[in-house]
Amino acid sequence: MDGVIKIEGSRIYLSPVVVEDYQKYTKWLNDIEINLFLKAVNKVVTYENEREFLINAAKCGEYIFGIRLIEDDKLIGNCGLMNIDNINRKASIGIFIGDKNYHNNGYGTEAIKLLLDYAFYVLNLNNIWLSYYSYNQRARRCYEKCGFKVVGIRRQAKIINGKKYDEVYMDILREEYSGSKFKRKLDEILKCEGEG
Numbered sequence: 001m002d003g004v005i006k007i008e009g010s011r012i013y014l015s016p017v018v019v020e021d022y023q024k025y026t027k028w029l030n031d032i033e034i035n036l037f038l039k040a041v042n043k044v045v046t047y048e049n050e051r052e053f054l055i056n057a058a059k060c061g062e063y064i065f066g067i068r069l070i071e072d073d074k075l076i077g078n079c080g081l082m083n084i085d086n087i088n089r090k091a092s093i094g095i096f097i098g099d100k101n102y103h104n105n106g107y108g109t110e111a112i113k114l115l116l117d118y119a120f121y122v123l124n125l126n127n128i129w130l131s132y133y134s135y136n137q138r139a140r141r142c143y144e145k146c147g148f149k150v151v152g153i154r155r156q157a158k159i160i161n162g163k164k165y166d167e168v169y170m171d172i173l174r175e176e177y178s179g180s181k182f183k184r185k186l187d188e189i190l191k192c193e194g195e196g
Contacts, residue, residue: 006065007114007182012107014065014079014114017058021066021075022051028077028098037136038096041160063118067097067111076102079111081119081128089126091119104138110180112146117182120174129171133158140168148172 007014028034029045057064057080064080079095093115097108119125130148132139148170157167 007118008070008185009110009114009181011070012067012076012110012114013070014111014118015068017054017064017066017078018075019051019054019058022054023047024075025054025078025098026050028096031098033100034096034098036160037132037139038094039133039158063123065115067095067107074099076107077111079115081115081123081125084123084125089124091123091125091128093119093128093130108139108142109145112142113180114182116146116172116177117180117186120177121179121183121186126174127171129169131167131169134166134168135160143170146172147177149176 004015005013006016026045026047026049029038029043029050032041035041035043062080062082063084064078066075067077067079068075076099077095077097079093081091081093084091093112095108095112095115097103097111116128119128129151130143131154132143149172150168151171152169154167154169156164158165
């Protein structure tokens with residue numbers, strides 16, 4: 001199914017979630033190689049639960065997007081802004097690349113940068129934060145590439161397979177972020193309108 005382009009990058013675009021994709025999401029969210037890194041390893045996601053979640057996300061105006069390839073509209077993951085506080089202009093961010101064929105190829109980094117563009121330059125937020133468990137070094141590298149900085153550590157916050165792991169908190173401020181392709185497109189549109 002073709003997605004609706006909301007935020008376009010170089011290789012991917014972010015599209016409003018499509019409820020009909022619930023089966024794909026359910027398979028990904030129950031895959032131990034995926035959900036272990038989503039803090040969801042102890043959850044069982046049913047088709048009905050996931051479908052209901054997507055319906056509610058669409059109704060509530062949540063900023064949750066499918067990550068799709070520009071070349072063929074293939075859905076490869078999901079990302080979004082949660083816990084939005086418009087008074088203090090802050091939110092948390094979450095992401096996963098569910099299709100393992102697209103891991104370690106920079107798609108997550110591109111998706112996060114597009115989401116940061118949207119958060120900072122469209123929603124006018126100022127602080128975006130996230131957390132991950134210390135065993136997820138792929139996430140750490142991705143977040144650092146996007147400009148996130150460590151702001152705190154909750155020690156031994158996760159126990160898996162008898163081992164203890166820290167939960168690492170990171171954030172990024174609008175003033176620390178320079179934008180990506182979507183930010184440049186916004187600048188172009190606004191410049192053309194200003195000249196008209």
